[in-house]
Amino acid sequence: MVMLQQPAWLLMCVPVLVMCWFWRTSSRVETAIRAILLCLLLFVLAGPRFERDARAGSLIVVADRSTSMPTEVQSRLEETLQILEEDRPHDARLGLVSFGTTAMTEGFSESGPPVIAGVLNPNGSNLEGGLQRALSLIPPDQGGRVLVISDGRWTGRDPQKAAADAAARGIAIDFRELSRGERDPVAVVSVDAPREVAPGEGFVISAWVRADVAQKVVVTLMRDGLVMARGDHSLRSGANRLAFRDLASEPGTHGYVLLIEGDGPDGIPENNRAEFILGVRGPKPVLHLGSSDDSMLPETLRRGNLALVHRDAGQMSWNLTELSRYSAVVLENVPASDIGERGLEILAAWVRESGGGLLVSGGENSFGPGGYYRSPLDPLLPVSMELRREHRKESLCIVIALDRSGSMGAAVSGHHTKMDLANLASAEVLHLLSSLDEYGHIVVDSEAHVVINRRPATQKAAMRGRILSVESAGGGIFVYEALSHAARMILSSQASSRHIILFADAADAEQPGEYRRLLAQLGKADITVSVVGLGNDQDVDAPLLSEIAQLGGGRVYFTQNPKALPRIFAQETFVVARSAFIKEPTSGKFTPGMTVLGPREWSAAPRLNGYNLTYARDEANLAWLTADDHRAPLLATWHAGTGRVAAFTGEAAGTFSGDLLDWSDYGHFWATVTRWCAGAGTRLPDNSVFTQELDRGVLRMRLHLDPLRDRDPFDVQPTVSLLRTQADRTPSSEELRLVWESPDVLQAELTLEGRETVLPTLHFGQDLHWQMAPVRLPYSPEAAPSDGTRGRVTLERLASFGAGRERLNLGGYWRDVPLVRKYVDLRPWFCLAALLLILGLVAERRTGLLAGRLQRSRLVRTVPTSPSMEESSPSSRTSGDQTVEAGKATPVRRKTDDDAGQRESGGLGAALSQARDQADKRIGK
Structure with a gap:
């Protein structure tokens, strides 16, 4: 069955045929071909197609x-x-x-x-x-x-x-x-607890537990890792309700865990453990991280009426539940290695996406020497930490001996291998060096291979290309081969400081040879050696690597995360360069930027005994500058994403604090800076209420507005930014726009994944935001009973x-x-037919073949028989324009175009004359 998609085009056939009738050519054949061609084109526009099953x-x-x-x-x-x-x-x-x-x-x-x-x-x-x-x-x-x-x-x-x-x-x-059909003898079906309570408020936690048969179980309830209740419970077959009472403590968030332990085997043990988070309203405390309690800064902040919690950085569990308890984090001279790569990633995401505050205080374990260069926190700081040539006083020579054994070919991050990341770390060292410095590069498996012989760090692009082209090979790393070749390369250098960085697998460092004698010789030549070990300090070869660093007068770093290698190599370069920390008495002065932190008149700036040499970023607010030739920032602040970040490059309380500790405004200064970082709190404006509800893994967030409001408490549609973390993933973020659910309620939805924690932050425009309590599922929805x-x-x-x-x-x-x-589309076939007609029309115009045949056919049918010819003698015949009879020729008069009578008679001569005329017209005569 043939169908037309646009049959209206066929109505144009009538005017087309009429046009062809009045616009006739000298040949009827051409006129007919043109008419058929135009009708075919109209049929193509009508969209013919053949329909069939x-x-x-x-x-x-x-x-x-x-x-x-x-x-x-x-x-x-x-x-x-x-x-x-x-x-x-x-x-x-x-x-x-x-x-x-x-x-x-x-x-x-x-x-x-x-x-x-x-x-x-x-x-x-x-x-x-x-x-x-x-x-x-x-x-x-x-x-x-x-x-x-x-x-x-x-x-x-x-x-x-x-x-x-x-x-x-x-x-x-x-x-x-x-x-699945596996036996699930006991499972936590649901946990009912308030999402948010006031400080000191009592509340009830209700848990529904299902048992397939009557049994005894051990029930444990923990808050923030501490056991609150533990005891035996008898469960009946079916649903059982367990109730617990608790009293809200200080403002912030608290993580709860409910654990059910049965006697027999359990096919789905994941649903025996349920987790949930509870928020306590009120101003959140500030978290102070330091290596010990010796610093006077925590007590100073407490005397400034700031709620403060002190923790050792190495004992911190870095997750969103933990961070969401605080309004700001103060890092006082804490090395990046104490926080770890995972902690740095989560801390940076919390500040940037959720509006957390961050204050970084200097010292020899902070900023560049502390390993923050190229760390996840680096882009958030209002100061940069590169080594600039104009501030270098001594030249430096660094030779890197790099493990390229077979284990370095393992993939660790996307398309990167361990070797790729080690190459990037080496290239980072080269990037930090100036033209005054020298660089050498060796890779080692069972023998040493020179990639870059020691040379000035000038043609960095070509040198970087050679570094990044190194690939892993077989075998293990021969430690003595690496050290001895690096020593021969660096001994002839005339640089003020000479240093070797040995990188090795902490579980595969072989053939140390006479390393003690070699390191003693290097020590006499004032050449130091540091070691970066891929692994941890419990690996089989970790003691050897630690001893090499100790005998070499350098440092040892262990990391199980290859992505941390560029940061560690850069940190070691800062330490060796000795120009990142200025150990000289330095005076400074305040700038009008101090008024951003608070409306207060400050006394003269105190003198410091040292500071970290950094450089202000373009959009940073400079509040305190050194008065020396560097004009370097001592205090700089800015907004990083939705969070506030301050960097104090001096030492808050220590050897290099100088007159800062005796300064009359010491307490006011630190309280002002910390309060600015912490922000204004989390109370929503105009009696607004933000609620969160979990249902089958879907988080429904609703903003309830006051029904009696005169106007909406925002100028632009509010949004919710969501910071999402899981134990084995890099933190990610996304933003959802709240949409109107009713005249007084805006809502947004998010599907949670497995064991992830989500921290929502409500945004009213560019500068107003409120961090809400984090949310997580009790366990993966796939484990639900x-x-x-x-x-x-x-x-x-x-x-x-x-x-x-x-x-x-x-x-x-x-x-x-x-x-x-x-549907079989017929348009291509009609287009092909139209193309053939066009070719036929061109051929007909050039040859007149069809028109000539048509004329001859008509003449044959219309020429009559002459009576004189019928009566003529049989011996007579015609030839051309003469009649020959009995040897006597009689001329016959030629018919001319003016002889209308003969044309009308339809004689053969008239037909030939007409054909001749048409031929003359075609050739232009």
Whole structure:
């Protein structure tokens, strides 16, 4: 059946034919060809197509690959796809969509069944997302079916909306149920506790625990890692309610853990432990981190009416629950290694995304010498820490001996290997050096290989290219080979400071040889050696590396995170250069930038005995500058994201504090700077209330406005920035815009993943923000206890929206897939016919072949027989324009164009004359 998509174009055929009638050419053939050609073009514009039932439609398999599925789900899924592929009709489409926390398209069958190759986060069951993606793969004007392979347990958005969308399109949803079926004798079903309470307020924590049989269990409740309650409980079969009372302590947030321990084996132990977070309203304290309690700064801040908590940096557990208890963090001369790479990442994200405050105080263990250069905190500081040539007083020679054994080829971060990160760390050292300095580079496996022979650090681009081109090789690192070759390279240098950095695997450092004798010789030549070990101080070769650093007069660094190598190598360069910390008495002066911190008149600035040499960033507020030639910042502040950051490059309380400790405004100064970093608190304006609710892994956040308000307490639509962290991931952030749910309520939703913690921050425009209490799921939704029927009920309900049903047998499944109405587009064929007509028209104009044949055909049919010819003698004949009879020629008069009578008679001569005239016109005579 032929159909037209735009039949209105055919109405133009009538005016086209009329136009061709009045616009006739000298040849009727040409006129006819033009008319047919124009009609063909109109037919092309009308969109002709041929409709037929040509092939089966689309079948999309939606596969659940979450943690709650049985372990053999992949093999079962591959078997199902193989059966469907074997029965697939020609040109039918078999597709695969997998879902966990998110949904993804695996592909369509071509030469075989779709391949299960995608990597998904299995800590969720986004069934709704899987169905929506499957529907998007079925063309809107075609039919199809969806086969769901799942246990029916879903998280996130309700899949019923997707089922309704499928029913509206006539697409049926079938299902095959697969469930784990493991024994779950005891499980925490839910924990009910307030999200936020006032200080000193009493509250009740209710937990619902399900047991499959009556049994005795041990119940433990912990707050912030401390046991609050522990005892035996007898559970009856079914649901059991456990209640606990607690009293809110200081403002901030507190993490609770409920643990149920049974006697027998448990197939799903994840749901025996539930975690939740409770917020306590009020001004949050400031966290002071230092290496010991000897500093007078914590007590000074307390006397300034600041709530303060002191912790040792090495004992801090870096997570959002911990950080959200405080309004600001003060780092007093704390090396970056005490915080760790993970802690630096979370601290930087908390300041930038959630509005936390940060105050960094200087000393020999802070800023550049403390390892903060190229750390996650570096971009947040209002001062930069590079080594500038104009401030260097001594030249430096550094030779790096780098492990390139086989273990360095392991991938650690994205497409990077350990070798790649070690190369980047070496390039960072080269970047910090000036043209006055020298650099050498050796890589070592079972023998040493010179990459860059010692030379001035001038042609850095070429040198960096050679450094980054190093690849790992086999074998282990021969320590003596590395040290001896580095020593030979550096001994002839005339630099003021000469230093060797040895990088080795702490579990694979071999053949130390006579390293003690070699290090003694280097010591006599004033050459120092430091060691960076990939691993920890408990590895088998860690004692050897530590001894090498001790005998070499340098330092030893251990890290299990290769991403920290560039920071550690840079830190060692700062220490060796000795120009990053100025150990000279220095006076300074305040600038008008001090008024940003508070409206107070300050006395003359005290004299310091030393400070970290840094440089102010472009947008930083400079409040205190040195009076020496460097004009370096002593106090600089700025906003980093939504947080406030201050950097004091002097030492707050220590050897290099100088007159600062005896300064009359010492307490006011530190209280003012710390208060500025901490911000104004978390109270929402105009009686607004922000609530958070968890349901099936979905966090619903609502901003409730005062119904009696005169106007909205914001000028632009509020947003919520979300800082998300998990134990094994780099912190990430995203922003959601609150939308109106009702005239007095704005809301936003977020699907949580597994064991992650989410810290929301409410934003009213650019400068107003409030940090809320963090939220986390009790445990991964995939571990939620099941009564054995909920999943099946869900699958049956989804199938009931259309004509779907359970598919236990896949034989003949394709017969139920709707046929696709296939349309064959005829426009290309009509265009081809039009092209042939155009070519024919050109040929006819040049040759006149069809017109000539048509004329001759007409003449043959119309020329009459002459009576004189019939009566003539048989011996007479005609030849050309003469009549020959009995040897006597009689001339015959030629017919001319003026002889109208003869033309009308239709004689042969008239026809020939007319043909001759047309030929003359064509050749232009």
